[in-house]
Amino acid sequence: MNDQSGDLPDRAADTAADTAADTAAPPRELDDIHTPILIDRIAELLAPALGAPDAVYVDATLGMAGHALRMLTDHPQLRLIGVDRDPQALQIAGARIHAAGFADRAHLVHAVNDELSAVIADLALRSDGTVNAVLFDLGVSSLQLDRTERGFAYSVDAPLDMRMDPTAPLTAAEVVNTYSVSELVRILRQYGEEKFAPRIASAIDRRRTAAPLASSAELVELIRSSIPAAARRTGGHPGKRTFQALRIEVNDELGTVRRAVPAAMDALAVDGRIVVMSFHSLEDRIVKQEFVARSTSTTPLDLPMDLPGHDPEFRLVTRGMQAPSAAEIVQNPRANSAKLRAAQRIRSAA
Structure with a gap:
């Protein structure tokens, strides 16, 4: 994994007031921010875990603090x-939390969420080192999509960047210009489910031999010319799958989920809850497997009752995967692929 946030001792942990003070001018109006996806359902799922007087809530993908502001409002x-x-x-979130009057209850941390164990231990907000609830809102954020200079969108021309943390070393330009053809094929197939991966990878290789690819428009045109005309007429924008694959590779998104979700579950107090919202099947599969494993007895099947310490640590709160309503998708088309799962700790770890 590429270190996305620097060495752990250098990790920044500030109150929301400090974070807001460091922001000379938020890059967009604070009241011009969309309502987070599935916010009412997420608030409902987390509410039973957040009623304790010393409750601690971890928003592991804070974004612009839409979910966090709802939880801080609902639970004084x-x-x-x-x-x-x-x-x-973090700057925008800090400014919004400060403006709402919640700065004294908020600690904002610049870190990748697979560092949750160390973040929670460093802050030590509860004497037993646990937290009461964790939320993951996975994938690329609206802020990152809407800022064209970040290079996430295939519909506008921008530098090939795609870093969620602009201080991280690996960019999409480095991936397309330095990875071998076989590595590119693997990434496009595995992360983008792109059936024309060999064609696109070969075209990238021919193009970069003449000059490095530098912009999203160059890459989109190359992808378009690599895909048969008949295939371009269906399935949406031809660059969608390749851009998704590059973004996942640049930010090690799946590896981060594999590490972060178990760490979050380990940190939960008894009766604590974890909610994960993902946006494509690869993420959701990782979450489902972890939830099922932790909510299943490890007692051998031929024994009549659970052995001590082998009964499930968690129970599933949602029945399978939950999706947004048709009305919410109309209101916010980005909600279309959202997949929501929740689990609750029912006993301490052995």
């Missing part, structure tokens, strides 16, 4: 740990 004694790898998102 709640303390927030907000984690994000994107410094710009």
